[in-house]
Amino acid sequence: MSHAIQDRPVATVKRASSLSSARLPRWSPIAIAAGSVAAGIGIGLAAGWHSRVQWGMIAALLFVLATYVLTTKVEGSRQAKDRVATSLVWVCFVLAVVPLLSLAWVTISKGMDVLDPYFLSHSMNGVLDAEAGGGVYHALLGTIEQVAIATVIAAPIGLLTAVYLVEYGGGKLAQAVTFFVDVMTGIPSIVAGLFVLATWNLMLGFGPSGFAGAMALAILMMPVVVRSTEEMLKLVPNELREASLALGIPKWRTILKVVLPTAIGGITTGVMLAVARITGETAPILLLVFGTKLINPNPFEGAQSSLPLYVYEQYAVGTDAAVSRAWAAALVLIAFVMILNLVARGIARWKAPKTGR
Numbered sequence: 001m002s003h004a005i006q007d008r009p010v011a012t013v014k015r016a017s018s019l020s021s022a023r024l025p026r027w028s029p030i031a032i033a034a035g036s037v038a039a040g041i042g043i044g045l046a047a048g049w050h051s052r053v054q055w056g057m058i059a060a061l062l063f064v065l066a067t068y069v070l071t072t073k074v075e076g077s078r079q080a081k082d083r084v085a086t087s088l089v090w091v092c093f094v095l096a097v098v099p100l101l102s103l104a105w106v107t108i109s110k111g112m113d114v115l116d117p118y119f120l121s122h123s124m125n126g127v128l129d130a131e132a133g134g135g136v137y138h139a140l141l142g143t144i145e146q147v148a149i150a151t152v153i154a155a156p157i158g159l160l161t162a163v164y165l166v167e168y169g170g171g172k173l174a175q176a177v178t179f180f181v182d183v184m185t186g187i188p189s190i191v192a193g194l195f196v197l198a199t200w201n202l203m204l205g206f207g208p209s210g211f212a213g214a215m216a217l218a219i220l221m222m223p224v225v226v227r228s229t230e231e232m233l234k235l236v237p238n239e240l241r242e243a244s245l246a247l248g249i250p251k252w253r254t255i256l257k258v259v260l261p262t263a264i265g266g267i268t269t270g271v272m273l274a275v276a277r278i279t280g281e282t283a284p285i286l287l288l289v290f291g292t293k294l295i296n297p298n299p300f301e302g303a304q305s306s307l308p309l310y311v312y313e314q315y316a317v318g319t320d321a322a323v324s325r326a327w328a329a330a331l332v333l334i335a336f337v338m339i340l341n342l343v344a345r346g347i348a349r350w351k352a353p354k355t356g357r
Contacts, residue, residue: 022074029087032070036063056098060091104334111331114324120332124293129314132321136329138295139310142210143336145299146289146306147279149214150221155271158225165226166233167255184223191256192219193284201288208290210299213306216284222276228270231265272344276337282308307333 040059049055067087071080121134161181165174196216200206236259244254260267283290290303291313307329314326 022081024071024074028070029067029090032066033063046200056095059094063087064091068225077283079256085313098143107331107334110327114328115331119325119328123295125295129317129322130319134325136307136310136325136332138293139305139307139329140332140336141287141295141297142299142304142307143279143306143333145297146210146214146217146285146304147275149211149299150217150278151271151275153215153218153221154221154274155225158222158271158274159229159267161222161226162229162233162262163229163255166257167251181223183340184219185227187220187223188283189216189220189281190283190287193287194351195219196284197287207301208288208303209301210289210296210304212288213285213304214299216288217278217281218318220281220284221278224274224277225271228273229263229267232266233259235266236262268348270346272341275340277338279306280333282306282312285309286312307336 035157036059037055039062039247040055040057043058044051064084064087068080068084119135120140121137123138124134125138127134161177165177168174169177193213196212196219200212200215201208206212219272233327240258240262241254244258245251249257283305286309289306289309291305291309293301293305296302296304311326311329313334314322314329317323
């Protein structure tokens with residue numbers, strides 16, 4: 001009996017050792033990635049390929065293959081499949097991040113040559129496009145006013161439409177609204193500009209203005225707000241609605257005090273995505289606002305400029321000074337969208353419901 005008791009731990013250790021298997025060290029993915037990059041560059045240079053994109057694709061393929069082969073020999077085929085899936089996720093992540101970082105680097109490096117307080121506080125009044133000098137103040141002011149007006153028009157309409165579809169809709173009217181929202185999502189920006197041009201400018205007789213461009217931008221913004229807000233409202237648990245209604249609170253107050261505060265973070269993000277989309281539109285502005293070198297603070301009368309239109313006009317000139325101004329304006333546009341997103345995230349966190357412990 002005593003021998004059986006003594007032999008039991010030994011058998012347990014043998015069984016545990018038979019179940020354990022060898023594993024690659026934690027630093028192996030980094031080593032495989034470094035070796036794959038070196039091999040990809042070497043193969044590219046040997047083949048006479050001078051494109052870094054080709055080097056990167058070869059390195060990514062070698063990384064996945066090397067990970068699979070090494071993991072199969074050390075850990076087995078089952079772990080190899082898991083590591084290959086993880087490697088593919090990392091490769092896709094890098095492929096998505098590299099163009100973004102490259103775009104940011106090129107824009108910053110070329111835009112900082114001209115970007116200074118003078119550039120942000122002056123217009124192009126009295127400056128020829130081929131000459132050095134001038135600024136982007138008139139275009140920045142126009143973009144701020146046009147995007148603000150478009151947001152004031154589109155955000156409430158989109159929000160109320162989404163609330164109707166989720167909380168009240170269910171008949172043929174809701175189906176028709178959903179259908180038209182889907183159709184409007186794919187409308188090209190030039191079509192929205194032509195619609196406002198035909199109705200507001202030609203039929204009603206109004207001239208070019210920032211407000212006309214803002215209406216076209218609002219048309220482009222509304223379906224994005226509706227779709228994003230609709231999905232966020234659907235994520236709110238029905239238990240919250242039922243608990244509020246069980247206390248005798250009216251439905252409209254439940255939506256206002258329970259549903260919307262719960263989904264405010266996602267709604268704000270959706271609105272900011274819509275704002276980011278319309279901020280870079282050029283075709284409606286070109287048709288309806290026309291552009292100008294002067295500062296026009298009145299969006300309801302007279303031609304205005306905008307940052308995308310300013311970038312297009314300056315880059316089309318082709319001189320070194322104009323191209324530098326175009327890159328600087330593009331950097332200002334990116335910073336403008338980034339600041340809007342940061343402000344929206346801050347508001348969403350501030351207004352989000354606090355959960356006590």
